[in-house]
Amino acid sequence: MASRTSQAAILNHHHHQQPLGLFENQEGEGCNTQTDFFPFPQNLTFSSLPLVGHQSLKGGLSTASIASDDAPSTTTLSETLVPRPSLTPPLRHKQDHNITTSSEFGGGGGGGGGGPHGHLLSLQRSTANLWAWGDVSDEYCLSSKRSSGGDDSHHPYLGGLSAMKMKKMKAIRRKVREPRFCFKTLSDVDVLDDGYKWRKYGQKVVKNTQHPRSYYRCTMDNCRVKKRVERLAEDPRMVITTYEGRHVHSPSHDLDDQDSRSPSHLNNFFW
DNA sequence: CGGTTTTGACCCGCGC
């Protein structure tokens, strides 16, 4: 895992001067040739990117950039950058008819339709640009939102609370959003296998896009992490994956076949 | 049969 020593830098976005982060894998050339680097938060370790690399990327996933406002045209990524201690989970791709599968990651396999983490895409020719954003400021780094509310606070149709109360909660909830980050990946497949098990709970066609956006939720109990997957409008080859929230557990793959690899730093995936 | 996906409906925030 030489790539564990990935370099990180941040670029200015061409439009809004918003900080873009470029994480350059040591092995990769850093396909993104943008300049204007600036120091990236030290506590933001991308120990996971290497995992991407170490598995099947072999340097293919060479770059990842972080941005606050550089939203793909199809989304409104208007939040501010919130560096997390560790962001990127070990990414792999689910199989797709278009891709060549070079490795198999036993483990994870979910049950029915969506779950099968069978073959995994070789990302050798993939490029991932990592965005990160979130409108969570340090002070409230959420918690009030859901941790207290338990199961009901996130339930939009909950009947127990008065409408007023619900509205207030919504208001709070809007401001106190889970930390989020996203990245884009050049890939034929939509769903990155990041070691966690996801259940799809919605799909939506967003405006000005041909490709629908899919919504996933972590299948683990008590874990409210969500993930959004869509394709970039300008470049359908690019997959935008957005994570929201932090896992309260380790990746499912760890429990199976991954723990022998790098169990300690995998804990950092609880973004 | 249990877990996941699909998909139409609903909710809600936001801009006008």
Place this chain on the structure above:
DNA sequence: GCGCGGGTCAAAACCG
């Protein structure tokens, strides 16, 4: 206030 659009729910269908 209204309409639009994004996000979520939940029942039915699907799948291993």
